[in-house]
Amino acid sequence: EVQLVESGGGLVQPGRSLRLSCAASGFTFDDYAMHWVRLGPGKGLEWVSGISWNSGNIGYGDSVKGRFTISRDNAKSSLYLQMNSLRVEDTALYYCARDAGRIVGIRTDFDFWGQGILVTVSS
């Protein structure tokens, strides 16, 4: 059974940093690209970032580019999101999602999602 379990969320002050993790199980992690997607309060889904199976292709949404960094450790079947210079508008439920393909931009439909982890940015 495919499982994606996010961790590392919480309450943080504006300007500070936070690192999210996503532990994957039930599939061969390095066969798939992975993504972070967020759902802000009263908003719709927003793509945050994606990374190909070998970290060769990486992309970011405009609102986080330059502040967030995605990475993965295939040996640990884990996906990460380093979030720096956090803003109030980054407050959201962050989902880890599996791409149906290996490379970002080839398939880019997300066939499995984690349960989400809440990040609240507030002073």
Added chain:
Amino acid sequence: YELIQPPSVSVSPGQTAGITCSGENLGNKYVCWYQQKPGLSPVLIIYQDNKRPSGIPERFSGSNSANTATLTISGTQAMDEADYYCQAWDSTILRVVFGGGTKLTVL
């Protein structure tokens, strides 16, 4: 690149609901659709314009042509009440793009 969805759609039980997703030359891109119910994670219901993942009921179908993709729900049931999002990959700016979401009400 922007994908435009109607904020809300209403349908009576047993009727057919259509949710549109508009974008420039969208027919040249693959579109997928997600269903999200309150408190739950999104679920992929249509990929590559018109394919259904295993376990998704046949009443869900998709199409994509010119500037509009459409999610059609035939014989809509109360359990289909949810938010629906379209999504595509913009190869020119190398971004995943989501539509703003459509709240489907079954009444």
